[in-house]
Amino acid sequence: AQSVSQHNHHVILSEAASLELGCNYSYGGTVNLFWYVQYPGQHLQLLLKYFSGDPLVKGIKGFEAEFIKSKFSFNLRKPSVQWSDTAEYFCAVSRTNRKLIWGLGTSLAVNP
Amino acid sequence: DGGITQSPKYLFRKEGQNVTLSCEQNLNHDAMYWYRQDPGQGLRLIYYSQIVNDFQKGDIAEGYSVSREKKESFPLTVTSAQKNPTAFYLCASSTHLDTQYFGPGTRLTVL
DSSP: OOOEEESOSEEEEETTOOEEEOEEEOOOSOOEEEEEEEOTTSOEEEEEEESSSOSEEEOGGGOEEEEEGGGTEEEEEESSOOGGGOEEEEEEEEOTTOOEEEOOOEEEEEEO | OOOEEEEOSEEEEOTTOOEEEEEEEOSOOSEEEEEEEOTTSOEEEEEEEEETTEEEEOTTOTTEEEOOSBTTBOOEEEOTTOSOOOEEEEEEEEOTTOOEEEOOOEEEEEO
């Protein structure tokens, strides 16, 4: 079955620590890749996306993600997290039928 | 101001009642979606519509119904057949480029 796996369900970091959240998908062929973030009490919003081109994608708030086709991965990174990065992070993948397949999410808590 | 609105923010329903959740968008997007979000289960697709007057079942459509009579509107009805309706419901819309934009959600509680 087609799926998206997020390896870390809960992550706890201290401020200024580096962050890497894993995301792997199980499709071959062309895919579009997304990271969404849901801050406490706020809308789910787009963090960054990859459609084509440079596999290193930069998003909002200092986040970036790298698409590695050979590993079917799209890991999210941030060199130095802040308390305000506390949120739930979702990886999603789409193909040509516009449906997004979602990972289960990673809950990030950043301690001040 | 462009965006997606969902109403109400909180909704309480008695067992056996149908209830309709509203979703409106003024982004001129063709596609609209309904998701259910439960803790630890990510987002699960209930129904989606790629064009007016057409919609398809998602992964968990049982106990739900939708309509798409207007481009801007995609209401979701949670029927009494839905066995576990208490959840957070999210509506989204997208262009042909697949980036989905989300509304603020409706939290439904069955009493």
